[in-house]
Amino acid sequence: MFASSTLPIGHSEMLSKFSDRSAHIGVIGMGYVGLPLTLLFSEQKFRVTGFDIDRNKVGILSRAGSYIHRIPATEIEGAIGRGFHATSDYSEIERIDAIIICVPTPLNDHNEPDMSYIISTVESIAPRLQPGQLVILESTTYPGTTEEVLIPVLERHNRFGLTVHREGDTSQSRFYAAFSPEREDPGNNTVARIDVPKVVGGVSSAATELACALYGSVFRQTIPVSNPAVAEMTKLLENIYRCVNIALVNELKLLCLRMGIDIWEVIEAASTKPFGFQAFFPGPGLGGHCIPIDPFYLSWKAKEWDFRARFIELAGEVNLSMPYHVVDSVACALGSQKKPLNGSRVLVLGLAYKKDIDDLRESPSLTIIEQLKLRGAQVDYNDPYFPMVGKGRKYDLNMRSVPLENISDYDCVLIATDHSDYDYSRIVREAQLVVDTRNATRGVCSPNLVRC
Numbered sequence: 330m331f332a333s334s335t336l337p338i339g340h341s342e343m344l345s346k347f348s349d350r351s352a353h354i355g356v357i358g359m360g361y362v363g364l365p366l367t368l369l370f371s372e373q374k375f376r377v378t379g380f381d382i383d384r385n386k387v388g389i390l391s392r393a394g395s396y397i398h399r400i401p402a403t404e405i406e407g408a409i410g411r412g413f414h415a416t417s418d419y420s421e422i423e424r425i426d427a428i429i430i431c432v433p434t435p436l437n438d439h440n441e442p443d444m445s446y447i448i449s450t451v452e453s454i455a456p457r458l459q460p461g462q463l464v465i466l467e468s469t470t471y472p473g474t475t476e477e478v479l480i481p482v483l484e485r486h487n488r489f490g491l492t493v494h495r496e497g498d499t500s501q502s503r504f505y506a507a508f509s510p511e512r513e514d515p516g517n518n519t520v521a522r523i524d525v526p527k528v529v530g531g532v533s534s535a536a537t538e539l540a541c542a543l544y545g546s547v548f549r550q551t552i553p554v555s556n557p558a559v560a561e562m563t564k565l566l567e568n569i570y571r572c573v574n575i576a577l578v579n580e581l582k583l584l585c586l587r588m589g590i591d592i593w594e595v596i597e598a599a600s601t602k603p604f605g606f607q608a609f610f611p612g613p614g615l616g617g618h619c620i621p622i623d624p625f626y627l628s629w630k631a632k633e634w635d636f637r638a639r640f641i642e643l644a645g646e647v648n649l650s651m652p653y654h655v656v657d658s659v660a661c662a663l664g665s666q667k668k669p670l671n672g673s674r675v676l677v678l679g680l681a682y683k684k685d686i687d688d689l690r691e692s693p694s695l696t697i698i699e700q701l702k703l704r705g706a707q708v709d710y711n712d713p714y715f716p717m718v719g720k721g722r723k724y725d726l727n728m729r730s731v732p733l734e735n736i737s738d739y740d741c742v743l744i745a746t747d748h749s750d751y752d753y754s755r756i757v758r759e760a761q762l763v764v765d766t767r768n769a770t771r772g773v774c775s776p777n778l779v780r781c
């Protein structure tokens with residue numbers, strides 16, 4: 330599918346470098362996405378440099394340490410042995426063949442895309458950009474970002490007057506650009522990361538070919554698409570699909586609670602259908618850096634086209650209301666024991682946004698704790714992954730995880746995250762009252778247990 334006769338000089342050299350592993354890879358953003366990707370390339374014998382503005386992370390990596398629970402320090406040590414190093418110094422960009430950008434794409438206070446991380450990264454790359462380099466954006470973002478943000482900044486601010494390679498272009502003073510979404514599902518150990526096909530959309534078919542060759546050395550399958558916008562939209566479709574279906578099942582849970590029907594049993598029964606149904610599960614609200622955020626990148630962009638993305642807005646409304654439903658349920662459960670929420674001691678189990686991971690970004694537990702405190706409850710939490718929680722962009726808790734020794738001292742134990750470490754039978758046995766938002770206590774029957 331790639332027209333090699335029209336390719337600029339440097340293209341086939343780059344393909345050879347990917348094939349013989351002599352290419353030097355730069356990954357920008359040593360977070361949940363960038364660090365594991367770095368290790369995958371390193372395992373395939375590529376020399377990788379990890380860039381991060383967070384000097385603390387750079388320091389830990391340089392000392393062969395890890396700050397991500399599922400990545401043991403030995404893996405960093407192994408990568409260092411294969412030539413990996415971390416740095417905050419962008420001057421190294423000049424020596425890199427392929428640059429992969431994995432920086433955050435959060436929302437600002439008005440629920441609009443915060444592009445500042447991508448822009449400042451690209452502004453740091455541009456003055457060091459070299460002819461023939463391949464620049465790939467992996468951060469989740471709205472369709473059009475590669476063409477409207479990444480390329481203009483790179484073209485405007487580089488020293489050599491380089492422009493992006495487009496179809497049929499044979500000039501040497503070009504760089505290559507592509508978008509390839511990260512599709513990781515933290516905590517999901519059923520699919521190895523290399524088995525998740527890599528969607529790649531280059532600005533030209535040569536850029537797509539280069540990016541596919543690069544990722545093909547690590548991932549089992551690459552899926553070339555016609556341009557970066559298709560790849561950008563693909564990622565959003567995947568996450569919006571999840572967001573909308575989770576909202577649907579959250580709303581149906583509220584109805585089922587009112588009707589006295591067990592939504593979990595309903596989902597289990599529906600899941601026996603061998604076609605046409607995929608199970609999504611209700612919970613205390615959405616969390617993580619993707620599902621609560623990415624859909625709003627598209628609804629924001631849609632407005633530019635005089636279009637209201639109503640499914641996204643409705644799903645956001647339902648999902649955002651869930652932590653408040655949980656707090657009301659705790660108040661109601663305490664009320665049934667003739668206790669007011671104001672003044673009651675509540676122990677929240679689980680800060681992470683989902684089970685068995687060390688990520689609390691956008692976690693509904695944070696909102697739940699804040700709301701419980703606002704309504705006068707005395708709140709403690711336990712989470713094996715977070716010995717303490719300080720201040721974030723949207724919360725200021727300054728709390729420490731308490732041991733699980735004195736469960737019976739609390740008026741209510743709230744299961745917010747169903748970590749596998751917890752002994753749920755024991756918790757129900759010892760607690761005065763348990764409110765379960767995750768069906769973690771399935772199979773357990775007790776008058777002091779409320780599912781919400």
Ligand SMILES: NC(=O)c1ccc[n+]([C@@H]2O[C@H](COP(=O)([O-])OP(=O)(O)OC[C@H]3O[C@@H](n4cnc5c(N)ncnc54)[C@H](O)[C@@H]3O)[C@@H](O)[C@H]2O)c1
Nearest residue numbers: 358359360361362381382383431432433434450468469511
């Ligand atoms: N975490 C996930 O499971 C996941 C899954 C799919 C997609 N994504 C997307 O991938 C992107 C990265 O997410 P993440 O979870 O790795 O974020 P993260 O916050 O864990 O890591 C991002 C890193 O980028 C660094 N950074 C910020 N600005 C920088 C700059 N100018 N130069 C160098 N480093 C800089 C930060 O210090 C941080 O270490 C986001 O767009 C996210 O939506 C994340």
